[in-house]
Amino acid sequence: MKSEPDVDAVVVGAGFGGMYMMHLLQQHGLTAQGIERGSDVGGTWYWNRYPGCQCDVESMEYSYQFSDELQQKWDWSKRYAGQPEILRYANHVADEFNLRDNFLFDACVNAANYDDANELWSVSTDTGTTVNARYLIMATGCLSATNTPDFPGMADFAGDTYHTGNWPHDGVDFSGKKVAVIGTGSSGIQAIPPIAQQAGELTVFQRTAAYTVPAQNKPLDDKTQNEIKANYAEFRAMGRMSPVAFGATFSFNPMSVFDATPEERKANFEEFWNFGGFSFLASYGDLSATVEGNEFACEFVRDKIREIVKDPETAELLCPQGVIGCKRLCSDNGYYETFNQPNVHLVDVSTHPIDRLTVNGIETNGVEYEFDAIVFATGYDALTGSLLRCNITGANGLKLEDKWSAGPTNFLGLMTTGFPNMFTMTGPGSPSALANLITGIEQHAEFITQLIQWSQSQGYQCIEAEQGAEDSWVETVNTRAAKTLYPTCNSWYLGANVPGKPRVFMPYVGFPEYSEKLKTVVAEDYAEMRFG
Ligand code: N01
Numbered sequence: 243m244k245s246e247p248d249v250d251a252v253v254v255g256a257g258f259g260g261m262y263m264m265h266l267l268q269q270h271g272l273t274a275q276g277i278e279r280g281s282d283v284g285g286t287w288y289w290n291r292y293p294g295c296q297c298d299v300e301s302m303e304y305s306y307q308f309s310d311e312l313q314q315k316w317d318w319s320k321r322y323a324g325q326p327e328i329l330r331y332a333n334h335v336a337d338e339f340n341l342r343d344n345f346l347f348d349a350c351v352n353a354a355n356y357d358d359a360n361e362l363w364s365v366s367t368d369t370g371t372t373v374n375a376r377y378l379i380m381a382t383g384c385l386s387a388t389n390t391p392d393f394p395g396m397a398d399f400a401g402d403t404y405h406t407g408n409w410p411h412d413g414v415d416f417s418g419k420k421v422a423v424i425g426t427g428s429s430g431i432q433a434i435p436p437i438a439q440q441a442g443e444l445t446v447f448q449r450t451a452a453y454t455v456p457a458q459n460k461p462l463d464d465k466t467q468n469e470i471k472a473n474y475a476e477f478r479a480m481g482r483m484s485p486v487a488f489g490a491t492f493s494f495n496p497m498s499v500f501d502a503t504p505e506e507r508k509a510n511f512e513e514f515w516n517f518g519g520f521s522f523l524a525s526y527g528d529l530s531a532t533v534e535g536n537e538f539a540c541e542f543v544r545d546k547i548r549e550i551v552k553d554p555e556t557a558e559l560l561c562p563q564g565v566i567g568c569k570r571l572c573s574d575n576g577y578y579e580t581f582n583q584p585n586v587h588l589v590d591v592s593t594h595p596i597d598r599l600t601v602n603g604i605e606t607n608g609v610e611y612e613f614d615a616i617v618f619a620t621g622y623d624a625l626t627g628s629l630l631r632c633n634i635t636g637a638n639g640l641k642l643e644d645k646w647s648a649g650p651t652n653f654l655g656l657m658t659t660g661f662p663n664m665f666t667m668t669g670p671g672s673p674s675a676l677a678n679l680i681t682g683i684e685q686h687a688e689f690i691t692q693l694i695q696w697s698q699s700q701g702y703q704c705i706e707a708e709q710g711a712e713d714s715w716v717e718t719v720n721t722r723a724a725k726t727l728y729p730t731c732n733s734w735y736l737g738a739n740v741p742g743k744p745r746v747f748m749p750y751v752g753f754p755e756y757s758e759k760l761k762t763v764v765a766e767d768y769a770e771m772r773f774g
Pocket of ligand 1: 620
């Protein structure tokens with residue numbers, strides 16, 4: 243006789259993914275236990291409280307669309323919402339849909355084991371709780387396992403250290419202090435201007451210069467907001483048709499970059515630069531198709547940097563090389579201008595890496611820089627990190643870390659063979675962080691709920707992807723990536739930012755094609771999965 247589970251499902255994570263998953267399970271009469279390592283809901287927006295933190299997807303798009311009442315009721319104050327406002331929104335959703343009751347907070351999953359005999363998942367936490375469930379749903383986020391480089395002497399530094407992805411809730415007062423920021427990706431680029439405003443001296447350690455376009459953030463006026471709200475369904479549908487699941491707020495220029503004269507190109511880039519943010523990549527239809535075409539945009543940005551940054555040597559160091567859009571394009575609020583402040587210094591560590599942390603600061607290239615505080619804006623063990631840190635063991639004792647030792651393999655980015663009834667939301671193999679994450683989250687939560695319901699209606703207890711389906715999906719993900727310029731740089735999409743991580747392009751490129759695939763899988767009654 244097999245044991246009965248405590249609940250139908252365990253949902254790990256109370257970010258936007260876990261919250262909506264919990265809502266759908268509740269709505270469909272399935273019992274669920276949520277587990278969250280933070281003290282409340284919000285996920286990314288609960289942890290990332292660094293100064294300047296804001297979303298690079300416009301507020302009207304970076305929000306749930308499952309409830310029209312919710313999207314009509316909530317008002318956004320800015321074109322791009324800052325972290326405090328997004329966290330307020332997450333709390334509002336949790337209140338409206340009563341999502342907190344089934345979550346256990348301040349509890350971190352330290353093991354999830356599949357019990358072959360009973361076909362159940364046993365999930366335990368560092369607080370001593372164990373829950374047995376039929377389904378395990380990992381809503382752990384794709385950028386939530388922080389990455390702090392293991393510099394020699396880390397423990398020696400006598401000052402304060404912070405990671406942008408785990409920022410103190412009470413904020414940090416840098417007034418009059420000598421501060422270092424290591425890292426110039428999206429987080430560093432957002433944090434540097436406000437820290438520079440407050441700190442006595444700020445030194446930025448840059449290993450790779452990143453491309454950033456001014457966000458051109460501004461208050462969201464009532465007229466714009468009301469117009470979108472009046473046509474929200476169409477607006478959302480337009481977003482879902484875009485390759486990145488957002489873009490209803492800006493227009494894509496279908497023209498070829500090669501068909502424009504130099505003057506036309508400059509004027510067009512200028513227009514998109516002034517519009518701001520991510521839309522810059524939509525300035526020409528084939529901007530991301532060839533290195534040669536892409537270079538026009540790169541040179542435009544470099545010229546902007548040379549125009550803005552007064553010290554020519556600093557300007558050259560800030561000029562990124564390589565393809566724009568290969569790494570996630572950053573958007574900023576006065577990043578380049580910050581380097582004109584007399585209290586801001588740039589140290590290039592591209593050729594001479596940081597050697598060590600010392601009692602007083604940071605040593606590189608034979609020079610010791612002294613600091614009161616060091617901010618690590620050094621990113622994440624993206625996509626796989628938050629899953630692997632949960633110590634997941636599937637059927638027949640197969641460990642996820644062993645199965646994925648050469649890179650993550652799965653079907654649709656949702657299920658990995660050997661781990662029955664386990665689902666990963668917005669993980670590797672799905673559009674994930676290459677698309678509007680809230681749209682991706684809704685899509686995954688709805689697919690998972692429908693699949694569980696279908697399986698139960700057929701009298702099955704067990705769902706698993708066929709090995710052949712997984713193999714062919716991995717090939718599809720790789721083939722799509724190989725047709726793009728994405729694999730040409732050392733990005734976190736490839737795992738290249740974490741020493742020793744397998745170099746595999748992880749997200750699926752193309753949201754609409756992915757959506758079509760999910761629809762086909764449902765229409766064919768999940769033919770590429772086995773049930774038992
Ligand atoms: O992390 P990153 P992030 N020595 O990995 C450097 C999302 N996000 O937190 O490029 C010296 O991009 C590293 O250098 P290099 C968004 O999707 C969104 O900034 O590897 N430097 C790099 O400069 C984003 O892409 C928003 O050579 C070291 C930096 O640290 C993703 O999160 C805001 C180093 C890490 O950059 C991650 O962004 C924030 C070392 N040993 C984040 N190790 C918005 O919505 C690493 N670095 C706007």
